[in-house]
Amino acid sequence: xxxLTKLEQxxxxxxxxxxxxxxxxxMPWSMGKDSNVLIWLARKAxxxxxxxxxxxxxxxxxxxxxxxxxxxxxxxxDIDLIVRVNDEAVARGVNYxxxxxxxxxxxxxxxxxxxxxxxxxxxxxxxxxxxDEDSTRAKxxxxxxRNAEFEWDYKxxxxxxxxxxxxxxxxxxxxxxxxxxxxxxxxxxxYIRRENIPIPGLYFAREGKRFRSLGCWPITxxxxxxxxxxxxxxxxxxxxxxSERSGRAQDHHERNAMQxxxxxxxM
Amino acid sequence: MSAQVxxxxxxxxxxxxGTPAFFPREHTAALGGAKETGLLPVPEKDRFYIVxxxxxxxxxxxxxxxxxxxxxxxxxGKLAQVQKACAAENMDFEYxxxxxxxxxxxxxxxxxxxxxxxxxxxxxxxxxxxxxxxREFLKNMVTGAASAxxxxxxxxxxxxxxxxxxxxxxxxxxxxxxxxxxxxxxMDLSDYSEARxxxxxxxxxxxLATLGLTPQHFIPIxxxxxxxxxxxxxKMTWWKGPTVVEALDGFTNxxxxxxxxxxxxLQDVYRWDDRRIFAGRIEAGRVRPGDKIxxxxxxxxxxxxxxxxxGAEIPLASAVAGESVGLTLEEQIFxxxxxxAAPAEQPPFVxxxxxxxxxxxxxxxxxxxxxxRLRLAxxxxxxxxxxxxxxxxxxxxxxxxxxxxxxxxxxxxxxxDIVIRTQKPVAFDSYDAISPLGRFVLLDNQQIAGGGxxxxxxxxxxxxxxxxxxxxGKVDRRAREVRNGHPGxxxxxxxxxxxxxxxxxxxxxxxxxxxxxxVYWIDGDNLRLGLNSDLGFSEEDRAxxxxxxxxxxxxxxxxxxxxxxxxxxxxxxxxxxVRERVEKGRFIEVFVNSPLEVCAQxxxxxxxxxxxxxxxxxxxxxxxxxxxxxxxELELRTDLQSVEECVAQVLEKxxxxxxxxxxxxx
Numbered sequence: 001x002x003x004l005t006k007l008e009q010x011x012x013x014x015x016x017x018x019x020x021x022x023x024x025x026x027m028p029w030s031m032g033k034d035s036n037v038l039i040w041l042a043r044k045a046x047x048x049x050x051x052x053x054x055x056x057x058x059x060x061x062x063x064x065x066x067x068x069x070x071x072x073x074x075x076x077x078d079i080d081l082i083v084r085v086n087d088e089a090v091a092r093g094v095n096y097x098x099x100x101x102x103x104x105x106x107x108x109x110x111x112x113x114x115x116x117x118x119x120x121x122x123x124x125x126x127x128x129x130x131x132d133e134d135s136t137r138a139k140x141x142x143x144x145x146r147n148a149e150f151e152w153d154y155k156x157x158x159x160x161x162x163x164x165x166x167x168x169x170x171x172x173x174x175x176x177x178x179x180x181x182x183x184x185x186x187x188x189x190x191y192i193r194r195e196n197i198p199i200p201g202l203y204f205a206r207e208g209k210r211f212r213s214l215g216c217w218p219i220t221x222x223x224x225x226x227x228x229x230x231x232x233x234x235x236x237x238x239x240x241x242x243s244e245r246s247g248r249a250q251d252h253h254e255r256n257a258m259q260x261x262x263x264x265x266x267m
Numbered sequence: 268m269s270a271q272v273x274x275x276x277x278x279x280x281x282x283x284x285g286t287p288a289f290f291p292r293e294h295t296a297a298l299g300g301a302k303e304t305g306l307l308p309v310p311e312k313d314r315f316y317i318v319x320x321x322x323x324x325x326x327x328x329x330x331x332x333x334x335x336x337x338x339x340x341x342x343x344g345k346l347a348q349v350q351k352a353c354a355a356e357n358m359d360f361e362y363x364x365x366x367x368x369x370x371x372x373x374x375x376x377x378x379x380x381x382x383x384x385x386x387x388x389x390x391x392x393x394x395x396x397x398x399x400x401x402r403e404f405l406k407n408m409v410t411g412a413a414s415a416x417x418x419x420x421x422x423x424x425x426x427x428x429x430x431x432x433x434x435x436x437x438x439x440x441x442x443x444x445x446x447x448x449x450x451x452x453x454m455d456l457s458d459y460s461e462a463r464x465x466x467x468x469x470x471x472x473x474x475l476a477t478l479g480l481t482p483q484h485f486i487p488i489x490x491x492x493x494x495x496x497x498x499x500x501x502k503m504t505w506w507k508g509p510t511v512v513e514a515l516d517g518f519t520n521x522x523x524x525x526x527x528x529x530x531x532x533l534q535d536v537y538r539w540d541d542r543r544i545f546a547g548r549i550e551a552g553r554v555r556p557g558d559k560i561x562x563x564x565x566x567x568x569x570x571x572x573x574x575x576x577x578g579a580e581i582p583l584a585s586a587v588a589g590e591s592v593g594l595t596l597e598e599q600i601f602x603x604x605x606x607x608a609a610p611a612e613q614p615p616f617v618x619x620x621x622x623x624x625x626x627x628x629x630x631x632x633x634x635x636x637x638x639x640r641l642r643l644a645x646x647x648x649x650x651x652x653x654x655x656x657x658x659x660x661x662x663x664x665x666x667x668x669x670x671x672x673x674x675x676x677x678x679x680x681x682x683x684d685i686v687i688r689t690q691k692p693v694a695f696d697s698y699d700a701i702s703p704l705g706r707f708v709l710l711d712n713q714q715i716a717g718g719g720x721x722x723x724x725x726x727x728x729x730x731x732x733x734x735x736x737x738x739x740g741k742v743d744r745r746a747r748e749v750r751n752g753h754p755g756x757x758x759x760x761x762x763x764x765x766x767x768x769x770x771x772x773x774x775x776x777x778x779x780x781x782x783x784x785x786v787y788w789i790d791g792d793n794l795r796l797g798l799n800s801d802l803g804f805s806e807e808d809r810a811x812x813x814x815x816x817x818x819x820x821x822x823x824x825x826x827x828x829x830x831x832x833x834x835x836x837x838x839x840x841x842x843x844x845v846r847e848r849v850e851k852g853r854f855i856e857v858f859v860n861s862p863l864e865v866c867a868q869x870x871x872x873x874x875x876x877x878x879x880x881x882x883x884x885x886x887x888x889x890x891x892x893x894x895x896x897x898x899x900e901l902e903l904r905t906d907l908q909s910v911e912e913c914v915a916q917v918l919e920k921x922x923x924x925x926x927x928x929x930x931x932x933x
Contacts, residue, residue, distance in 0.1 A: 001587070005590075013534070016546055019535065044577050045546075046539070047575055048577045051539070063280055064276070069287075073289070158406070158715055161708070161715075161718060162703075162706050162708060162718065168713035192291060197290075201288075206280070218272050218273045219271075221273075229295045230295070241341075241343040
C-alpha cells in the first residue's frame with residue numbers, strides 16, 4: 001500500500017471511530033484545501049452521504065470566491081450546512097482596522113465557534129489540522145479533549161496508542177477529532193491531484209501570486225508563485241523551504257501567538 | 268514579522284471569476300495546459316516513523332535538532348529565528364529549542380509532549396518523534412513510541428544507563444518496537460573514550476537481551492557538536508561503524524500482516540439505503556467477495572457479497588490489511604461493532620479470562636477485584652482484575668510475587684502480569700502472531716489508563732481451543748416468548764433507599780401475576796441474606812453484589828420471565844455492565860427518583876437516621892455517592908406520581924419491547 005493510501009485509510013478509520021463514539025458531532029468547514037479533503041474522506045468513509053452537519057464560521061471577511069465555492073460545494077456534496085457569524089462582535093465594530101489580528105481571530109472565529117457548540121451541544125468536532133502546520137499542532141492527538149472553557153490542556157493530554165482514543169466527554173466539554181494529523185501539505189496536494197477533489201481557485205497563481213493558506217482577506221497574503229496547476233504546486237512544494245502559514249498574519253503577531261490562540265480554543 | 272493589514276482584497280482576487288472550474292483537472296484543462304491524470308509524476312517514497320527515547324537530559328531534543336540542521340531539513344530562517352529569540356531573552360542557544368514548541372518547554376528546557384519532525388534521506392521520508400524523557404510524561408512517551416517502527420535510544424556517556432534508559436526499553440518491547448539503535452551521546456564529556464563507550468555497550472546489551480531486544484547498532488555521538496550524526500568530525504577516529512544518517516536507512520519496514528489469516532473487527536453497521544454495510548478496517552489478512560467468514564465472538568457465519576466503495580467505477584476485487592472497508596453479506600445476520608470477521612478454519616481465540624502483561628499509566632493504582640473497561644480492537648467490555656500475579660519493577664526488572672492473603676496493586680508506570688475476567692467473551696490472538704488483535708487498553712474512569720499484551724504459547728492455545736463453550740439447550744428464548752405471549756425481560760429498579768423501589772416492585776409483580784404473566788421479583792436485601800451474604804459494602808463488594816444480581820436476572824429473562832429487581836445499585840458502571848449481559852432491548856433500567864430529603868423523611872427502615880448518626884458507614888446518599896443513570900429507559904418521580912401511575916408506565920415499557928416475531932398479548 002502506498003504512503004498516500006495508508007494516510008487515507010487511517011483517516012477513514014478515524015472518521016468511523018468518531019461517528020461511533022459521538023452521536024452529536026459536526027465538522028467545521030473552512031472551504032480551504034484541507035477542509036475539502038476532509039469532505040472527500042468523509043464521503044468515502046460513509047459511502048457518499050456525510051451523516052453529520054458541517055459548520056462554516058463566517059468571519060464576514062472571506063474572499064468573494066469562497067462564498068461562491070461554498071454555495072456550489074454545498075449542492076455538489078449534498079452537505080447539511082450550518083453557517084454562523086459572531087454578529088455581536090461585528091456590530092461592536094470588531095474588524096481588522098480597529099483591532100489586532102489575534103483579537104479579531106479570537107472574536108470572529110473562536111467565540112463564534114464556542115457559541116455554535118453551546119447552541120448545538122456538539123460532543124465532538126472533526127477538524128482538518130495537521131501536525132506539520134505549526135509546532136504546537138505537532139503535539140496534538142487524533143482525539144483531543146477540550147474543557148468547558150474550550151481550553152486545550154496540552155500539559156496533561158491523555159495517552160493515545162494502538163488506535164484507542166479518548167471517547168468520553170463531560171457536559172460542556174468536547175473532543176477535537178483530527179483525521180489529517182499525520183498528513184503534510186504535500187500529501188494534501190498529492191491527494192487532491194489523485195482524487196480530483198474540488199477546491200477554490202485561489203490556490204492557483206494569478207499574475208505571479210497565489211495563496212498557500214486561506215483565511216480572512218485583510219490578513220492573508222498571497223505568496224509569489226507561478227504555480228497555475230496542481231502539478232505546478234506539487235513541484236513548488238517539493239522545493240520550498242518557507243512555511244505554509246507564513247502568509248497568515250495572526251500567527252506572527254507576537255511570539256507564540258499560535259500557542260496562545262490555540263490554548264483558548266482556536267483550531 | 269509585524270502583521271500587515273490590507274484595506275481590500277488583492278486586485279486579482281477581489282471579485283469572483285465568472286464560473287470557475289473547481290475540479291483540478293477541469294481547471295488545468297481550461298488553462299489549455301496538459302491534462303492532469305491523477306497519476307503521480309514520480310514514485311512516492313515510503314514514510315518511516317522513528318521515535319527518540321531515553322533518560323531525561325540525555326540529549327534527545329538536541330540530537331533531533333542537530334539531525335535536522337545537519338541534513339538541511341529546517342525551514343528557511345528557522346535556525347536564525349530561534350537564535351534571535353534566544354538572544355532576545357538572554358538565553359544560550361540550544362538545538363533543542365528548534366523542537367520544543369510550547370512556552371513551558373522552552374522555559375523549563377524539558378520536552379513535555381511528543382513532537383514530530385519530517386525529514387528525508389535519498390531512500391525515504393522519515394517522521395522523527397521526539398518523546399519526553401521525564402518520568403512524569405511517560406504517557407506521552409508511550410503515545411509517541413506506539414506509532415513508531417523503530418527507535419533511537421540515547422544514553423549520556425557520563426551518566427551511563429539510567430532509570431528511563433531501562434524503563435523506555437521495557438516499554439518499547441511491550442509496544443512492539445523491535446528495531447533499535449542505541450546512541451551513546453555527549454562523548455565529548457567522556458573525552459571521546461572508546462573504553463567508556465564499550466563499557467556502556469556491554470552493560471546495556473546485557474540488559475536489552477533480557478527483554479528480547481537486540482540493537483542494530485551502538486553509535487558514539489556528540490549531538491551538540493554534530494559528531495557521527497551526518498558527518499564524523501575528527502575526535503573519534505577509532506569509530507569505524509556507521510554515522511546516524513548512514514545507519515538510518517538500515518531500518519526495515521514493519522511487520523507484514525497481509526499474509527496472516529483475516530482479522531476484520533467491525534466498527535459499525537451503516538444502513539443509509541437498502542444496503543447493510545459492515546464497516547471496519549482489516550487488521551490482518553485479506554478479503555474478497557465470495558469468502559466464507561465467521562464472526563467471533565458469537566460464531567456467526569456469512570459469505571462476503573461485495574466490497575463497497577464510494578466513487579469507484581468498478582467494484583473492489585479484494586482488500587488487504589490496513590484498508591478500511593465496507594462489506595455487504597449474502598446472509599441476513601445480526602452482528603455488531605466489536606465482532607471480528609475471520610476465516611472459519613482460522614478463527615481467533617475466544618475467552619472471558621485473559622492472562623496479560625500490562626503497563627499502567629493511570630493516576631490511581633490498578634487494583635485487584637476492581638472493575639475497568641477493556642478495549643481490544645473495536646471490542647469493548649467491562650472487566651474485573653481477578654488476579655495480580657506479579658509486579659515487575661520497570662527499572663530493575665525485579666518482580667514482586669503475589670503472596671497468600673496479600674493482594675498487590677500496580678502503581679503508575681509499573682508493569683505487571685495479571686489475569687482479567689471480562690463480562691463479555693473477547694476474541695483475540697497472540698501478540699507475537701497477529702499484534703493488532705493481541706493488545707488492548709484498560710480504561711479507568713473513562714480514561715485510557717494502561718495497555719496490555721496477550722501472549723499465547725502452544726500449551727495455552729490448546730487449552731483455549733478446547734475450552735468449554737456455552738451450552739445451549741433445545742428451547743430458546745424466542746420459543747418461550749412465543750408461548751408466553753410476552754417478552755422475557757429485566758426490569759431494574761435503581762434509586763436511593765426510601766425512593767419507592769420496593770413499593771413499585773411489589774405492585775408491579777402483583778399486576779403482572781394477575782394478568783397471568785411469568786413474573787418474579789428479587790429484592791437486593793434478600794440477596795444479601797443468602798447468595799451474597801459473603802459481601803460487605805466496600806466499592807468492590809458492591810460491584811460484585813450487582814454483578815451476581817445481574818447474572819441471576821439475566822437467566823430469568825432468558826427463561827422467558829419478567830424479572831423485577833429492586834436494588835439501590837448506585838454505580839453507573841455496574842448497572843451498565845449488567846445491561847451489556849442482557850439480551851439487547853430487554854433490559855429496562857428504571858430510575859426511581861425522589862429527592863434525597865423526601866427519601867430521608869420517609870425513611871421506612873430507619874436507616875437515614877442511623878446513617879446521619881454515623882452508625883452506618885457507606886450509606887448511599889449520605890456517606891456514599893449515588894450516580895443517576897445516564898439514559899434510563901424510564902424515570903419515575905415517586906414524589907410527584909402515584910404508585911398506580913408509576914406501575915402503568917413500566918407496563919407500557921414492557922409492552923413496547925420490539926419483537927419481529929411475536930405480538931405481545933400483554
